[in-house]
Amino acid sequence: MAEKQAHLNGASYGPSIPPPQHYHRPGRGSDRGCCCFLAFLLKVIITVAMLIGLFILIIWLIFRPINKVEFHVTDVALTQFNYTNNMLQFNLAANISIRNPNKKIGIYYDRIEARAFYEDQRFGYHALTPFYQGHKNTSVLNVVFKGQQAVTLQGEELTRFNQERTSGLYSIALELSLRIRFKLGKVKTARFKPKVECDDLKIPLNGSPVAGSNNKCEIKF
Helix, strand or coil: CHHHHHHHHCCCCCCCCCCCCCCCCCCHHHHHHHHHHHHHHHHHHHHHHHHHHHHHHHHHHHHCHHHCCEEEEEEEEEEEEEEECCEEEEEEEEEEEEEECCCCEEEEEEEEEEEEEECCEEEEEEEECCEEECCCEEEEEEEEEEEEEECCCCCHHHHHHHHHHHHCEEEEEEEEEEEEEEEECCEECCCECCEEEEEEEEEEECCCCCCCCCEECEEEC
């Protein structure tokens, strides 16, 4: 009996079983972070798209055909326009009307720069005072160009000048460079920088001012 017990005590039961190990599956945390970033990025894109859409809607409401802001040259007087030795001496005054027909939208004119051109060469500059134009309103800009400017006229340009000097009627272009904002209720838009072009005005020298000529200008954004 003792021999049997000794035999049992010396018996071998095989190798020991190691404790269980817990493994971490990679990728779950990084997947969550990626999803959160994509969701945030999507929200930013949607927000930016909505703001851009709002600005486009406001611009469309203002400049659609039935509510378009209009610019006209209503009065012009030219009392001096002499060209000698590549120097142009001039005295030009013009009134430019701005009609805002919108019922609920006002316009801030933060910068107004007027320029005068002859044969595509600038000879006059005038900076005007900024102002706010309310809805359903017509404002008039009084622009004066006076002085002298170096201008080079050659070939056909000089020929046209001599012809216009003989006729007493000069082809002059005016341009407005603007920096504007629109106001709809309490909302103000970002600044826009359109140009207003009043091309090929026929202006008599020392003649009666051209009144009510309905010289419409074109606005370009």
